[in-house]
Amino acid sequence: MRKKLGLIAGGGQFPLKVCDSALKQGYLTVGVGFKDYTDPLLASRVDEFLWVNLGQLGKVIKFLKKNHVQEVIFAGPISKPKALNLRPDFRAAKVLFKLKSLNDGAIFKALIAEFESEGFRVVGPQQFVPDLIAPSGILSFRKPSSIELESFKFGWPILKKIGNLDIGQCLVVKEKIVIAVEGIEGTNATIKRAGELGGKGCVVLKAFKPGQDERIDMPALGLETIKTMIEAKATALFFEAKYSLFFDLDKSLKLANEHGLTIVGIKEGKI
Amino acid sequence: MRKKLGLIAGGGQFPLKVCDSALKQGYLTVGVGFKDYTDPLLASRVDEFLWVNLGQLGKVIKFLKKNHVQEVIFAGPISKPKALNLRPDFRAAKVLFKLKSLNDGAIFKALIAEFESEGFRVVGPQQFVPDLIAPSGILSFRKPSSIELESFKFGWPILKKIGNLDIGQCLVVKEKIVIAVEGIEGTNATIKRAGELGGKGCVVLKAFKPGQDERIDMPALGLETIKTMIEAKATALFFEAKYSLFFDLDKSLKLANEHGLTIVGIKEGKI
Numbered sequence: 225m226r227k228k229l230g231l232i233a234g235g236g237q238f239p240l241k242v243c244d245s246a247l248k249q250g251y252l253t254v255g256v257g258f259k260d261y262t263d264p265l266l267a268s269r270v271d272e273f274l275w276v277n278l279g280q281l282g283k284v285i286k287f288l289k290k291n292h293v294q295e296v297i298f299a300g301p302i303s304k305p306k307a308l309n310l311r312p313d314f315r316a317a318k319v320l321f322k323l324k325s326l327n328d329g330a331i332f333k334a335l336i337a338e339f340e341s342e343g344f345r346v347v348g349p350q351q352f353v354p355d356l357i358a359p360s361g362i363l364s365f366r367k368p369s370s371i372e373l374e375s376f377k378f379g380w381p382i383l384k385k386i387g388n389l390d391i392g393q394c395l396v397v398k399e400k401i402v403i404a405v406e407g408i409e410g411t412n413a414t415i416k417r418a419g420e421l422g423g424k425g426c427v428v429l430k431a432f433k434p435g436q437d438e439r440i441d442m443p444a445l446g447l448e449t450i451k452t453m454i455e456a457k458a459t460a461l462f463f464e465a466k467y468s469l470f471f472d473l474d475k476s477l478k479l480a481n482e483h484g485l486t487i488v489g490i491k492e493g494k495i
Numbered sequence: 496m497r498k499k500l501g502l503i504a505g506g507g508q509f510p511l512k513v514c515d516s517a518l519k520q521g522y523l524t525v526g527v528g529f530k531d532y533t534d535p536l537l538a539s540r541v542d543e544f545l546w547v548n549l550g551q552l553g554k555v556i557k558f559l560k561k562n563h564v565q566e567v568i569f570a571g572p573i574s575k576p577k578a579l580n581l582r583p584d585f586r587a588a589k590v591l592f593k594l595k596s597l598n599d600g601a602i603f604k605a606l607i608a609e610f611e612s613e614g615f616r617v618v619g620p621q622q623f624v625p626d627l628i629a630p631s632g633i634l635s636f637r638k639p640s641s642i643e644l645e646s647f648k649f650g651w652p653i654l655k656k657i658g659n660l661d662i663g664q665c666l667v668v669k670e671k672i673v674i675a676v677e678g679i680e681g682t683n684a685t686i687k688r689a690g691e692l693g694g695k696g697c698v699v700l701k702a703f704k705p706g707q708d709e710r711i712d713m714p715a716l717g718l719e720t721i722k723t724m725i726e727a728k729a730t731a732l733f734f735e736a737k738y739s740l741f742f743d744l745d746k747s748l749k750l751a752n753e754h755g756l757t758i759v760g761i762k763e764g765k766i
């Protein structure tokens with residue numbers, strides 16, 4: 225009997241990529257999409273599909289069980305500002321009510337626990353999209369300057385401590401000054417603001433939150449990150465290798481190289 | 496012989512208030528103003544005055560010494576984004592070069608140490624403007640709701656930890672979610688952003704950074720804070736009592752009351 229993968233899909237192309245890969249690996253796929261978030265294309269690719277509103281946790285679990293799903297994967301972002309208006313059903317309310325914090329990490333941990341308590345195995349994206357796992361090392365033609373390296377060394381431990389508080393994944397630094405800290409606005413908005421505040425030469429850091437679960441909340445980077453950096457006149461990007469997803473890596477590096485950016489994957493805190 | 500106070504003046508009305516109070520207390524006043532920051536009115540109120548550019552530390556110290564200043568006070572904000580273009584003179588460069596961080600707290604500590612190494616006594620604003628020291632307790636007609644109280648209890652320890660990292664003084668929270676973290680953009684910009692991201696009902700927290708020196712970097716609140724909160728549809732303000740300055744307190748409370756805001760001064764972490 226073919227294994228069944230329950231695909232809980234947020235926005236963007238990522239759920240489609242995961243779906244295609246799962247099909248290739250011989251899975252039957254059961255998709256759940258959120259109205260206003262998920263690409264409707266997904267419905268035609270999966271074997272079974274259900275539209276829900278954000279917050280309808282009971283309905284999702286019931287649907288996955290009915291379809292005898294064994295493994296569950298969460299793929300694709302849910303924009304946090306929009307999600308603030310969610311209407312939790314009874315089951316979601318029960319989960320949320322128990323939480324001391326509703327920051328991302330806390331919610332994701334609780335979600336994983338809730339699915340596991342129902343006997344599902346929650347899997348990460350690594351086995352389905354290994355090519356999206358962000359590599360380590362200096363990926364751009366240009367190496368970081370000594371000032372950019374100093375900004376990385378200054379900012380990275382601060383970002384890890386902010387991550388410990390389960391706040392943002394992104395920090396923008398310029399010459400030993402913290403310019404901008406990500407809240408729920410997302411990385412691109414944070415980079416844009418930093419450009420307005422700090423001017424040319426900002427350094428963007430994006431890290432995995434210590435103690436979080438890489439099955440849901442991997443930092444995501446891509447062409448849009450590079451475009452936003454160019455617009456904001458930021459010159460360097462240091463990101464968490466292995467625990468981040470880098471979409472359109474080749475195109476992103478090409479664009480970064482054309483604009484003289486330096487792009488560095490950090491592994492275990494080091495270049 | 497009359498004592499001499501060296502008044503190093505940033506923007507706004509605060510330096511003028513300190514100056515008037517010092518004159519009343521019998522001081523001779525020696526003012527230093529920064530081009531593009533300091534109200535030119537100050538020049539006519541002090542006994543001696545010097546304009547400098549931001550970063551001319553050697554010139555400031557020489558001027559204060561020539562005028563036999565014993566006590567020095569820093570009053571009035573310097574907008575950080577604008578200050579990023581400063582050109583340090585030799586002495587300022589020496590101070591900045593030694594620092595591992597150029598966040599506010601680190602710079603202020605180094606400045607105090609530099610002035611003290613020259614024999615100046617750096618004093619806080621408390622003795623000159625005791626009426627501006629923010630009081631504790633529930634100051635508004637409306638008491639905080641249980642949800643607002645929960646937001647305070649959730650956010651205050653997080654803000655203190657961010658303060659430990661010497662980042663911002665302001666955090667905006669909504670129902671156990673961190674909406675916005677202050678970087679160098681300032682409190683009002685942070686509140687505005689939070690309103691756009693989180694919608695109605697945000698709770699604004701503003702705290703003194705643990706381990707910082709209250710002689711320079713007291714959190715400042717006032718009419719503009721309340722106006723920004725109203726615009727952003729934030730409903731509650733919790734601030735650090737005793738270690739904050741609250742400008743135009745009566746007018747601010749009147750406006751807050753007209754709009755049903757709750758305003759609470761926190762003392763030693765408690766209401």
